[in-house]
Amino acid sequence: MMKKAAVKKSLIYTVDLTTIDGDGAFPCPKCGVIISPDDETEEVYQIVKTKVKGDELAELTLMCNKCGSKIRLTGFLPQPES
Ligand SMILES: [Zn+2]
Numbered sequence: 001m002m003k004k005a006a007v008k009k010s011l012i013y014t015v016d017l018t019t020i021d022g023d024g025a026f027p028c029p030k031c032g033v034i035i036s037p038d039d040e041t042e043e044v045y046q047i048v049k050t051k052v053k054g055d056e057l058a059e060l061t062l063m064c065n066k067c068g069s070k071i072r073l074t075g076f077l078p079q080p081e082s
Helices: none
Strands: 011-018 045-053 057-064 070-074
Touching: none
Parallel strands: 011 070
Antiparallel strands: 045 057, 057 070
16 A cells, blocks of 8 residues: 555544445535545546445545545445344
């Protein structure tokens, strides 16, 4: 992984997917553009980093193309509730 000192202090927002209703789309915490995980066009956002635990996607870091914010998505792992 490359480390850029210049962007070290840039704010990273964290969005917990378990708190999101519906299809998982959520507004960018900074500029409010709707980010949908099903959107693969990379027009609204692009995936910066993925973190996998075993076979499951554990964490995803996105960058909003509109305002440049980084958004870390957590809560992919299924919650053990019944
Ligand atoms: Zn944004």
